[in-house]
Amino acid sequence: MSNKRKHSSKVVDGIEKAPARAMLRAVGFSDEDFNKPQIGIASTWSMVTPCNMHINGLADEACAGADQAGGKGVIFNTITISDGISNGTEGMKYSLVSREIIADSIEAVAGCEGFDGLVTIGGCDKNMPGCLIGMARLNRPSVFVYGGTIQPGENHTDIISVFEAVGQHARGDLTPIEVKQIEETAIPGPGSCGGMYTANTMASAIEALGMSLPNSSAQEAVSSSKVDDCRRAGAAVLELVESDIKPTDIMTREAFENAITVVIALGGSTNAVLHLLAMAHSVDVELTLDDFVRVGERVPVLADLRPSGKYMMSELIAIGGIQPLMKMLLDKGLLHGDCLTVTGKTMAENLSSVTPYPADQEIIQAFDNPIKKNSHLVILKGNLAPEGSVAKITGKEGLTFTGSARVYHSEEEALQAILDGTIVKGDVIVIRYEGPRGGPGMREMLSPTSAVMGKGLGNDVALITDGRFSGGSHGFVVGHITPEAMDGGPLAIIENGDEITIDAENTQLSVNLSDAEIQQRLANWKPPAPRYTRGLLAKFAKTVASASEGAVTDKNL
Numbered sequence: 339m340s341n342k343r344k345h346s347s348k349v350v351d352g353i354e355k356a357p358a359r360a361m362l363r364a365v366g367f368s369d370e371d372f373n374k375p376q377i378g379i380a381s382t383w384s385m386v387t388p389c390n391m392h393i394n395g396l397a398d399e400a401c402a403g404a405d406q407a408g409g410k411g412v413i414f415n416t417i418t419i420s421d422g423i424s425n426g427t428e429g430m431k432y433s434l435v436s437r438e439i440i441a442d443s444i445e446a447v448a449g450c451e452g453f454d455g456l457v458t459i460g461g462c463d464k465n466m467p468g469c470l471i472g473m474a475r476l477n478r479p480s481v482f483v484y485g486g487t488i489q490p491g492e493n494h495t496d497i498i499s500v501f502e503a504v505g506q507h508a509r510g511d512l513t514p515i516e517v518k519q520i521e522e523t524a525i526p527g528p529g530s531c532g533g534m535y536t537a538n539t540m541a542s543a544i545e546a547l548g549m550s551l552p553n554s555s556a557q558e559a560v561s562s563s564k565v566d567d568c569r570r571a572g573a574a575v576l577e578l579v580e581s582d583i584k585p586t587d588i589m590t591r592e593a594f595e596n597a598i599t600v601v602i603a604l605g606g607s608t609n610a611v612l613h614l615l616a617m618a619h620s621v622d623v624e625l626t627l628d629d630f631v632r633v634g635e636r637v638p639v640l641a642d643l644r645p646s647g648k649y650m651m652s653e654l655i656a657i658g659g660i661q662p663l664m665k666m667l668l669d670k671g672l673l674h675g676d677c678l679t680v681t682g683k684t685m686a687e688n689l690s691s692v693t694p695y696p697a698d699q700e701i702i703q704a705f706d707n708p709i710k711k712n713s714h715l716v717i718l719k720g721n722l723a724p725e726g727s728v729a730k731i732t733g734k735e736g737l738t739f740t741g742s743a744r745v746y747h748s749e750e751e752a753l754q755a756i757l758d759g760t761i762v763k764g765d766v767i768v769i770r771y772e773g774p775r776g777g778p779g780m781r782e783m784l785s786p787t788s789a790v791m792g793k794g795l796g797n798d799v800a801l802i803t804d805g806r807f808s809g810g811s812h813g814f815v816v817g818h819i820t821p822e823a824m825d826g827g828p829l830a831i832i833e834n835g836d837e838i839t840i841d842a843e844n845t846q847l848s849v850n851l852s853d854a855e856i857q858q859r860l861a862n863w864k865p866p867a868p869r870y871t872r873g874l875l876a877k878f879a880k881t882v883a884s885a886s887e888g889a890v891t892d893k894n895l
Contacts, residue, residue, distance in 0.1 A: 341582060342375045346453065350372045367410070374408060374410040375576065376409070376454050377453060377455045377572065377576070379411050379457050380457070380458040380469060380472070381396075381397035381414070382418045382461060383397065383415060384417070386420050387422065387462060388525055389461040389529065389530045390418050390462055392559055392560065393459050396483065397413050397568075398413070399568035400457045400459060400572040402569060403573045404573065406573065407572065409455070409572075409579075411572060414447050416468075417436060417465075418465045419433055421433050421464075421536075421782060421784075421808065425501075426785030430779070430781040431781055432875070433779065434464065434780045435778075436468070437465075438471075438878070438890075438891050439874075440468030441469075441620075443472070444476075445472045448472070448476050448478070455479040455578060456478060456575065457483060457571050457572055458470075458482050460485060461484065461559070463535075463609065466544060467613035467617055470589075470617050471617055471620045473585055474620035477585055479578035479582070480578070481574050481578070481680045482544050482550045483554055483568055483571045484530075484550060485529070485559055486558050486560070487529050487530050487531075487537070487538055487652060487655070488528065488529030488532045489529065489560070490526075491520075491524035491525060491532075492523035493523070494650070495520055495523065496533060498531070498533065498535070498788065498810040499520055501785065501789075503520045503521070504785075505757070505788055505791060506792040508793060527560060528560055529558060529559030533651065533810060534607070534645075534809065538651045538809075539604065539606030539610050540610060541555035542600055543598075543610055543613075545600075546596045546597045546600035546601075546673075547589060547593050547597040547617075548596070548677055549680055550571075551574060552679075553567070553661055555659070556659025556660050556661070574681065575680075578682065583678065583680075583682060586621050588677070588680065589617070589618075590678075591625070592674040592677050593674070594617075594623060595674060596673050597614055598614065598629065599672050600660065600667070602714065603638065603640045605639045605643055607809030608729075608730045608807050609807070611627070611630055611728050612728075612806065612889055613888070614888075616889065617888075628717075630713070630715055634717075637672055637712065638705065638709070638712060639712075639732060641663070641702055641709070642700065645809070645811065646734060654702075657702075658696075661689065661692045665689045665694070666705070668685070710733045714733075715730060716728070716730075718816060718845050720848040721828060721848050721849060721853070721856060722802075722828050722849050723816075724828070725884065728806075729840065729842060731842045737842045738840065738843060739766070741766040741799065741838060742765055742837060743832050743836040744761060746767070746768065746769050748769070748771065749772060749781055749783055749786060752783075753789055756789040756793060761790075761795065765799045765800075766801070766840075767801040767802070768829070769786070769804075771866060773824055773825075774878075774883075777805065777869070778870060778875045778876075778882070780885060781806070782805065783801065783803055783805050783808075783811065783815070784808035786801060787813055788811070797814075800816070801813070801816070802816040802838065804820070806818055814840060819885075820886040822884070825884075826863065826865065830860070830863055831856065832849060836850065837849065
């Protein structure tokens with residue numbers, strides 16, 4: 339049995355496999371194809387979101403690349419959902435759940451069909467980590483391709499501009515017609531949301547992890563460079579099959595540290611914490627919140643990118659993408675250069691010929707003039723988050739905030755309070771029962787955080803939750819609070835008027851109550867009834883692990 343075909347040969351070789359070959363002939367296989375390594379091309383194409391509307395064409399290019407390199411490409415689909423469309427609705431509860439569905443479906447199709455290698459193409463927040471988790475579970479030679487970023491909208495706008503316009507309208511700064519003008523022009527075509535939001539963050543993290551080809555994370559969705567990336571990925575996976583290089587050879591602990599380092603330098607999304615923990619779990623690499631603290635102490639934020647900064651991903655692409663940044667980090671001793679990548683070379687070898695950024699660029703700062711001298715992803719513990727929480731603090735918001743709790747049991751209740759003026763300067767908005775089990779699904783709080791910014795309260799109020807945030811969220815916000823309220827975490831017993839302190843300097847999230855008072859309130863607390871008792875969300879709530887463990891669904895099996 340050929341090592342190159344150690345999976346597909348079991349499906350198509352021998353007289354007894356004639357029925358399988360008959361089925362495959364109907365989808366285009368020839369006699370010659372049965373002797374080639376089969377490469378599954380997992381496409382996340384759909385017309386439910388601009389992030390993925392072009393990926394069918396990219397899948398064709400990857401398939402052609404695999405075929406030209408001597409393999410037999412087979413395209414199959416998996417789902418995607420749209421965070422941008424579902425945010426602020428009950429439907430958003432399916433978002434994080436979809437990461438698991440995508441991973442499960444890639445594992446199921448590739449495992450069933452006997453593919454020898456995989457190319458997966460993702461273009462939105464959950465399908466990228468979902469692709470990586472699926473590939474890691476199978477542990478067959480694999481390459482990830484990022485679908486690419488969107489071009490800027492009119493007047494340098496993007497999807498976050500639209501979310502914040504809602505708050506600006508509530509404040510009286512924009513008319514309905516002005517909001518509609520932003521709505522009509524902010525999303526000009528295919529591609530993932532344009533700032534260093536979760537999609538571009540995860541694409542960059544996956545490249546730094548070594549699981550995509552160099553520069554895959556820094557290409558526009560509609561570009562000749564992205565077409566070339568797909569073709570090269572199809573060919574690269576054949577090289578990995580030849581060398582028998584698998585995800586577990588690449589996705590090592592040191593590689594995850596590289597991914598964390600690049601996410602911090604870019605000022606990336608808090609969702610990277612959740613997804614990197616889950617991806618590490620899929621290859622049995624021990625990774626915890628403490629690792630983000632440890633790496634974050636020595637890595638500065640260097641990129642002036644949205645949402646907290648000025649520039650968009652398309653502008654970073656124009657000056658060279660993330661490869662020159664990674665070379666800077668490597669030269670500073672902040673990356674593990676000996677980590678293997680999908681090129682078959684090490685990270686250091688890939689970066690050896692990378693040229694620096696132009697001298698006059700302003701997007702990536704020098705090490706002696708960072709945006710922030712250490713990580714913006716701050717892991718907070720304390721009597722409100724005994725197992726940890728994740729804050730995104732660039733320093734522009736300040737480093738401490740103390741205020742009075744205003745408590746809400748859903749995102750919708752909190753959003754209404756922000757828009758109608760109930761929330762005022764000095765408030766700490768508390769949104770609970772939105773965690774992985776409580777939601778269920780751990781919704782992103784993009785609508786309330788955008789409303790806060792649009793109302794002009796970004797420096798005056800804070801928001802804490804056992805839910806999570808969009809990569810587009812900014813302001814004084816803390817999410818992923820664990821244990822979550824549904825599990826009887828201290829967040830469950832906060833009352834209106836309690837004094838809450840967020841202290842990024844001392845990494846504490848605390849409520850000004852004695853331990854005795856907290857224990858007394860917890861003794862009197864009863865969990866609310868589950869919101870779903872049948873179907874997908876109910877199954878997710880039953881199987882999901884804590885956010886501090888990546889909210890995976892196979893940890894406690």
